[in-house]
Amino acid sequence: MIVVIRPNTPRDQIDPVIEEVQRLGYEARPIFGSEQTVVAAIGDERTHQSLESLEAMPQVEHVIRVQKRYKMVSRQSHPANSVVDVDGVLIGGPKFVMMAGPCSVESEEQLLSTARAVKEAGATILRGGAYKPRTSPYEFQGLGKEGLRLLELARKETGLKIVTEVLSERDVEHVAASADILQIGARNAQNFQLLIEAARTKKPILLKRGMSERIEEWLLGAEYIMSEGNSNVLLCERGIRTFETYTRNTLDLAAAAVAKQESHLPVVVDPSQGCGRADLVRVLCQGAVAVGADSLIIEVHPNPAEALSDGQQQVNFDGFKQLMHDLKPLLAAMGRTL
Numbered sequence: 001m002i003v004v005i006r007p008n009t010p011r012d013q014i015d016p017v018i019e020e021v022q023r024l025g026y027e028a029r030p031i032f033g034s035e036q037t038v039v040a041a042i043g044d045e046r047t048h049q050s051l052e053s054l055e056a057m058p059q060v061e062h063v064i065r066v067q068k069r070y071k072m073v074s075r076q077s078h079p080a081n082s083v084v085d086v087d088g089v090l091i092g093g094p095k096f097v098m099m100a101g102p103c104s105v106e107s108e109e110q111l112l113s114t115a116r117a118v119k120e121a122g123a124t125i126l127r128g129g130a131y132k133p134r135t136s137p138y139e140f141q142g143l144g145k146e147g148l149r150l151l152e153l154a155r156k157e158t159g160l161k162i163v164t165e166v167l168s169e170r171d172v173e174h175v176a177a178s179a180d181i182l183q184i185g186a187r188n189a190q191n192f193q194l195l196i197e198a199a200r201t202k203k204p205i206l207l208k209r210g211m212s213e214r215i216e217e218w219l220l221g222a223e224y225i226m227s228e229g230n231s232n233v234l235l236c237e238r239g240i241r242t243f244e245t246y247t248r249n250t251l252d253l254a255a256a257a258v259a260k261q262e263s264h265l266p267v268v269v270d271p272s273q274g275c276g277r278a279d280l281v282r283v284l285c286q287g288a289v290a291v292g293a294d295s296l297i298i299e300v301h302p303n304p305a306e307a308l309s310d311g312q313q314q315v316n317f318d319g320f321k322q323l324m325h326d327l328k329p330l331l332a333a334m335g336r337t338l
């Protein structure tokens with residue numbers, strides 16, 4: 001870290017800053033300029049206490065961080081792409097992975113017909129919420145344990161792996177018993193206690209970006225999971241809140257590209273939540289492939305008009321088939337296969 005001292009500060013007021021830097025465990029190297037002095041603090045910023053509190057000293061102008069705050073998530077710590085193994089389905093390698101299925105698990109018929117259709121079109125992972133984080137308490141909250149049972153049934157019949165959301169610490173154990181990937185939703189992206197509990201199951205975790213989260217905060221959420229000893233983390237961009245109203249969220253494909261640069265973890269894009277419009281999902285999938293995402297998660301419903309949640313953004317079976325067909329040349333151009 002670099003501690004910048006206010007211009008024209010006398011030497012006897014710089015010494016207490018140097019002492020404080022040393023007290024916090026850093027080696028202090030002051031660089032005296034004719035007007036302004038800076039103190040370089042040598043030490044690992046990620047394991048030592050932050051020096052930002054020094055900004056409370058009147059003679060300190062500001063403190064500049066040099067290292068990234070995330071360590072295990074950073075590509076610096078692991079230059080090669082990480083591959084997450086979801087019970088034999090590898091995410092982050094040369095194969096592009098499609099996750100698809102309904103927003104919510106609604107019934108056996110709805111889930112199984114969707115599972116068969118998405119599998120036929122090339123998906124290898126089935127999504128479906130059994131516990132749903134709804135804005136209103138009067139909206140469909142999901143089938144809970146019955147939903148998990150149906151997801152297990154769909155896996156048994158089709159061989160698709162299961163990704164499903166865990167909403168609270170209380171549910172981690174039984175959701176993990178049914179799921180192949182635990183989804184942490186946007187609303188829980190910084191529920192650190194939940195992240196820790198989910199991490200301890202050692203299951204792969206799909207970490208959605210919070211709707212108002214900066215990229216750094218999102219990556220620090222992943223750091224919570226990795227620092228708990230679970231390196232099976234998938235970073236999922238799902239759109240952020242902006243002033244725009246033509247789309248539900250603003251899908252931030254730049255963030256997906258930044259995540260690929262900054263981190264070795266696989267990146268998943270969710271254009272369904274990302275724009276909230278079925279008519280845009282296909283082209284946003286193409287955009288996600290073009291910026292280097294490793295996987296897509298798409299909402300698919302047999303009859304979106306009758307869906308119990310997110311009907312406006314779910315594509316039907318034909319829509320999903322068309323989208324998969326149109327992705328193939330792009331995937332080939334990016335050197336990836338399905």
Ligand code: PEP
Binds near residue numbers: 103186238270273
């Ligand atoms: C979902 O996947 O249906 C969902 C609720 O996602 P998010 O947490 O991104 O809103």
Ligand code: MN
Binds near residue numbers: 103104273299309310
């Ligand atoms: Mn949804």
